[in-house]
Amino acid sequence: MAVEVCIPTVFRNYTSGSKYVTADGSTVAEVLADLEARHPGLGSRVMGADGQLRRFVNLYVNDVDVRTSGMLDSRLRDGDSLTILPAVAGG
Amino acid sequence: MLSIDRSIVEAIVAHARRDHPDEACGVVAGPAGSDTPARHIPMDNAARSMTFYEFDSMEQLRVWREMDDRDEEPVVIYHSHTATEAYPSRTDISFAGEPGAHYLLVSTRDPDSEEIRSFRIVDGVVTEEPVRIVEAGVDPHAVQSYMFGQSPATVDYECSGR
Numbered sequence: 001m002a003v004e005v006c007i008p009t010v011f012r013n014y015t016s017g018s019k020y021v022t023a024d025g026s027t028v029a030e031v032l033a034d035l036e037a038r039h040p041g042l043g044s045r046v047m048g049a050d051g052q053l054r055r056f057v058n059l060y061v062n063d064v065d066v067r068t069s070g071m072l073d074s075r076l077r078d079g080d081s082l083t084i085l086p087a088v089a090g091g
Numbered sequence: 092m093l094s095i096d097r098s099i100v101e102a103i104v105a106h107a108r109r110d111h112p113d114e115a116c117g118v119v120a121g122p123a124g125s126d127t128p129a130r131h132i133p134m135d136n137a138a139r140s141m142t143f144y145e146f147d148s149m150e151q152l153r154v155w156r157e158m159d160d161r162d163e164e165p166v167v168i169y170h171s172h173t174a175t176e177a178y179p180s181r182t183d184i185s186f187a188g189e190p191g192a193h194y195l196l197v198s199t200r201d202p203d204s205e206e207i208r209s210f211r212i213v214d215g216v217v218t219e220e221p222v223r224i225v226e227a228g229v230d231p232h233a234v235q236s237y238m239f240g241q242s243p244a245t246v247d248y249e250c251s252g253r
Contacts, residue, residue: 009164010188056186058148065148085155086188088116088168089138089145091180 003031003076006083007042014042023082028061028072031082046084047072058085093193093209094223095119095128095167104205106133107171107197114144115197119167120158128166128193136170143182144170167209169195177206179217187212193220 002022007015015021023038025031029051036043046057051072053059059066060083066072099119107115116136119128132154137147158164168189172180177196179187187194190213198206211218 008188010190056188058151060148060152063149063152065152068148083152085148085151087145087148087186088118088134088151088188089143089186090170090183091143 004081014039056087058087092221096227097224099131102131107199111199112141112173114171116144116170118165120163121166123164167195168192171197177208
């Protein structure tokens with residue numbers, strides 16, 4: 001299933017400047033793996049080698065935060081979209 | 092150089108004072124590509140901490156979408172340090188994810204005066220920049236420039252253009 005992914009400014013160097021790209025997958029984790037295959041480096045900026053979301057990145061399915069909802073492995077539905085945002089945090 | 096209206100700086104300082112001793116944080120949005128901070132958006136510090144700040148992820152999504160709809164971008168991302176100087180901490184640097192933004196820091200450790208400094212943080216490299224405070228509604232040329240020192244231990248003022 002093709003899913004639209006919104007790319008934040010900081011990662012658009014991986015997508016030739018594109019703000020929206022499409023990727024395939026039936027779960028968030030699969031979409032991120034496909035993103036990595038299509039745009040080498042991008043998927044791994046979002047998800048670490050341990051299969052977890054990186055601490056400084058927020059990821060949303062539609063309007064739901066993937067981290068707080070534990071949706072990394074839940075099924076996506078047709079028309080779902082993903083949004084990546086750099087977390088804004090510090091000390 | 093960050094040019095910012097005095098009323099916005101005052102609103103940021105008021106937010107930092109209000110949340111003291113916790114860190115305060117927020118955004119000043121501006122038209123995309125303008126490098127002009129225009130709309131102050133105080134954000135919740137989801138960490139509610141004296142040593143850490145973090146935007147609430149749902150509030151951030153809402154605010155970022157709103158900026159997108161208005162063809163704006165986060166021109167300034169600010170937060171306060173409540174016990175230390177207004178210089179990016181190691182965590183500030185490792186988290187900084189908006190290379191186009193001015194990272195404004197306000198220190199409220201002194202109850203009587205604020206330290207306000209601005210930085211670019213790109214790929215882990217911190218570059219301090221001068222802050223130019225603009226008086227809106229007055230003579231547009233009546234501008235006071237503050238050149239902040241580069242030393243993390245001291246703050247030097249140089250007022251010019253008066």
